[in-house]
Amino acid sequence: MPAEVMTAPHLLHPPTLHRPIKSIYYTPRLSLGLIRGLDGQLESFSQTVESELMMKNKMKEDDFESRSGSDNVEGGSCEDQDTDPPRKKRYHRHTPRQIQEMEMLFNECPHPDDKQRQELSRELGLEPRQVKFWFQNRRTQLKTQQERSENTMLRMENEKLRIENITMREAIKNVCCPACGGPATLGEMTFDEQQLRIENAGLKEELDRVSILAAKYLGRPVTSLENHQHHPASSSLDQPVNANFASHSMDATTRLVPTVANSGMRSGGFTDAEKPLVAELAVAAMDELWHMCQPEETAWVLCIDGSREVLDYEQYIKNYRQSLGPRPYGLKTEATREIGVVMMTAVNLVENLLDAAMWMELFPSIISRAFTDDVLSTGVVGNRNGSLQLMYAELQLLSPLVPTRELYFLRYCKQHAEGLWAVVDVSIDILRDNLPCSQMRCRRRPSGYLIQAMPNGYSKVTIVEHMEYDDRAVNHMYQLLVNSGMAFGAQRWLTNLQCQCERLTSLHATKISAIDLGAIPTASGRRSMLKLAQRMSSNYCAGVSASTMHTWTTLSGTGKDDVRIMTRKSENSPGEPHGIVLSAATSLWLPVSPQRVFQFLRDERVRSEWDILSNGGMVQEMAHIAKGQDPGNSVSLLKVNALNSSSSNMLILQESSTDVSGSLVVYAPVDIPAMNAVMHGGEPDGVSLLPSGFAILPDGTSRLPLQHERVRVDSCGTGGSLLTVAFQILVSNTPSAKLSLESVATVNSLISCTVQKIKSALQCEII
Structure with a gap:
């Protein structure tokens, strides 16, 4: 250069x-x-x-x-x-x-x-x-x-680890400890909370051990320790009757509350920390009920015979995957929907549903016990919109062979528009992840009512009933009926509601013609008779089911129609005689259509063919009150004309009810002077009654006879009937008396003889 x-x-x-x-x-x-x-x-x-x-x-x-x-x-x-x-x-x-x-x-x-x-x-x-x-x-x-290159590689590796960490946290978020039910990552809890969970796990183990020992000595599963502490069961018929046994007339709010082991929820409501979760659950349940009630909802399909709608479970999971979690292991799904018109205004219907006592009166054959445990919100002033409450209910089928279904649930009411209401129920055990599956017998997914007011004062009601239940304790005779959804499904709720609304309309009617009054002197006397019949039927329904309040003892029998008995003390109970009451019941299958069995049992002209108490005398109807559009829904006062003229004549008050889900025929002997006072408008509360009767249910299918059976085929239908026969008898006027074996043998003979007479009259004995 x-x-x-x-x-x-x-x-x-x-x-x-x-x-x-x-x-x-x-x-x-x-x-x-x-x-x-x-x-x-x-x-x-x-x-x-x-x-x-x-x-x-x-x-x-x-x-x-x-x-x-x-x-x-x-x-x-x-x-x-x-x-x-x-x-x-x-x-x-x-x-x-x-x-x-x-x-x-x-x-x-x-x-x-x-x-x-x-x-x-x-x-x-x-x-x-x-x-x-x-x-x-x-x-x-x-x-x-x-x-720079190393930093870039470290950043990439750090980002990869961060993503893996987030994924693992999400995966273990719902993992629970099998011992205490708490989160598996104890590091996220305080020391005090860890100690409480460990102590809680120990208490649960002790509770399970005590329950097993108690069940071993009592001979039946223990659902409430409180029940057995205050009401010890007796396996000997010679022992004194339990003085503390709850009577059927006990107020619902004073009855026993299931313990945590049975329901997963303590009595007394929620803590402040739980209330936001409760509100969120209620809103989510209301949203699901609203969509499930819409006609275009794709989760509903018609059953094979086209008689009712049932749930397509796979489609339901797709539509409501994030709703309330998966179905617990061992439980079955039952979901149905029904739409109908009832004779009650929308506002009155909502009020009846939100009051536990009035709700029981609407469904006496379905609800054996119910009460409100806690009111979280009363709604808007002067309006039920936004009302939220914690409730307990025990649902029954009228037979001692089908266990009741106990539920703790939230009931939430919302007004969607003018004249359009929705009331939803959802079990709160969904919030309790630590409840063992072995103690969960049933739970209610979002179910309830969509109520639309109509111009004529009626209401169009859509009922959705969605439940998960354990059917292992159900007797094989009732398995088909329960699993078909007819026992606790929406159809039964709707038909019972329609019949009860018709009854209330008849009860509060003011303009009664002389033809409708018949032998009843006044309209007030007609109203008093209807009230007395209502109390009689409610007492019958409360005493025939396998409620946790009852202790049934099975007597020796054939195995197909065993007689079960139960004793209770009636002391200072209004509307019942003073002393010891013995209840006896049996359930059996008949190859006869339910409608034919109902018509036979309610017909006073053929009553002498099965009623032993009539002593073969002629039975005459003295008064008749129609309480619905169906002729089978009525109240009658019957007079038995004894064959021996020296014997005093007897009056029988009888009520019959029927719909597609089942029928009832309930009756009780009544005192003649007391009945005359009622027919003239006197208060019916002082009249003592011990109701007996029949509960008639479809068997859930058109059962065919077995190969070794030869039966007469019912010409009125192909389906059979499930008949429950129940009697209540006063065996002693002294509450402290002991129950004798002679009394047990007498009632056993009475109910067995009645069953045989019914079979003979209907010509359906199995040869």
């Missing part, structure tokens, strides 16, 4: 790096010949400067203090610094050949000694100081690149 070029720093080191390189051609100091001689070198120099500028811009973005491998800054380096005073930095540009030679040596020896630097500086025409700085800057640049 010419000497003048090497000594012209303003050519190789322009004062401003960002000035366009073409401005060098306008420097007035240079001659035209010199510029032409350096044309080739300037072209390569221009390319070098442009590449170095790009590299410098990139390094500035990364906040990198060192310079490019083609830059050499005099006066400082990253490794060694001279002690010379600060001076202005000068930038030396290296040619591509210089860079290439130094790069080759760097690849072989990144740290050259003084001798190697001296030799390289002579070959390249550079000062040893420039070579030294170049190697220092190159090492710094390489180190920075390696650190």
